[in-house]
Amino acid sequence: MPFIPHTDDDTREMLDAIGAADLDALFDEIPKDLLIESLDGVPDAMSEMAITRLMRERAAQDGAPMCFIGAGAYEHHIPQAVWDIATRGEYYSAYTPYQAEASQGTLQTIYEYQTMITELTGLDVSNASLYDGASALAEAALMAVRCNRRVKNGRILLAPGVNPVYEKVASAIAGTQNIALERIDMDMQTGNALAALPEGEGPVAVAIQQPSFPGTLEDVDRLTDWAHAQGAMVIAIVNPTSLALLKGPGHWGAEGADIAIGEGQPLGVPLSSGGPYFGFMTCKQKHVRQMPGRIIGRTTDLDGEIGFALTLQAREQHIRRSKATSNICTNQGLMVTAATIYMALVGFHGLRSVATRSHQNTATLVDGLTAIDGIERLLTGPYFHEVALRLDRPVAPVLDALAERNILGGFDLSAAMPELGDALLICATETKTGADIDAYVSAMSEIFGAQSRKSA
């Protein structure tokens, strides 16, 4: 988009035209008692030079460790071309342009993204993305309440494998709107939902995460059919990489999940100390008018040529104001551009190779670590690329000892899911070599004491 400058005279002329004394007067309608001068815990502004130095120092603290942590964000190889292309001037914006006549390339990119995400999840329609996986769960809960109007209790049931951080974020956003999130009890052998599911009045929706946060594969068909039999909708929370191997949510149970959401970061977005990432959301066609966020549609112009435009905008806040499907209604344009390029470059077979290799590497790591006396698998059953291990000692000191050897050994589950005890969640993606895995197993053996090695 062209840069259009304006001088002080231009500004003055525009203010005079609308009868405003100065720029601050444009914000007069905000009540004075709502204005705050400073935010607690947010330091004063810094100069560019100072902030650059601070960020360099912080980034250096990360070092270059070998990372075996997953727990919601995953280290995958990102082909060099992804960000070379995504950072071209034509794409390098976080903003979705409204003007179809000036933005065909960006709009087509998002349209291609929507197509790819619907294919991965097996559902009909996708939006242009949301902020991240956690806030996508909140949006899905609000959407389910709007769609499933027959159920008025505001209850959203969460399968035991739902990421606890997602639950916190969703509760913070949806909890103020008379929506209550409740957990289904966990079977402590499998980490999945108990065989006996709750009875009584059905909830608005059941949210099912696959793979689960502690790495197991939930019986999604059973839960989906049970939820639908109770008149509840099904919200699927999925890892996009896993969908190259696992059944898409649109094919869960007899009717398929109604809404699928998840964290898009594994698709070409670097870990970056925690963000920015992006959330994705797809749903069945019949629910599209209650879906939040932008949607790009393909159309034809007056000359019969294919073109792309924002569509179904009457759901959105610039038209529906406070009654919009969401008032957090932007997308993560730049991250989605990278994800689209990533998916286009690796293709379906590439994504399946990434998923398969990640599974194999994790299996190799699990075999190595569980050969050590004092380490065993915590939960039974199949897994994708994350596994929970039970340690015979507290997890935090073990992770510290590994960190001293430049290894990020996994995610300590004991705070997030205390019911699991001294549990460590590990993940080895396709980025890890056999030597990396050997190095981790050797380091762990040292920490646990060579003499305690199980005799084969």
Place this chain on the structure above:
Amino acid sequence: MTDLPGDLLYTKDHEWLRREDDGTVSIGVTDHAQSALGDLVYVELPEVGQDVESGGDMAVVESVKAASDVYSPIDGTVAAVNEALSDDPETINSDPYGEGWIVKVTPGGDIDESDLMAPDAYQSLLDEEEA
């Protein structure tokens, strides 16, 4: 000039009411409203049996350029909804006072007509809005 059937009552939100023989009240949007909205593409209907209260939103009509709430002019219970609008929302454009009815409500008691207008009063409102 817009078409205003004489047997209907009107609201300032550009809705119309018709007392049916079965005791229900049919509710729709006026010719002026459908014209202002433009071609309708979607109608969100309430559930039959749902309670509605005067002034509360009851349905949504969406055109290519706007979405607008339809408010209930009376207290009562939804007796019927015009399911045909789900497939053919543009019926509201072509026949706003007939086949384009949206909801039938069973009134919860006597209808408070103080906020409702006869055709001539509604016409005056339209004239004021245009002025």
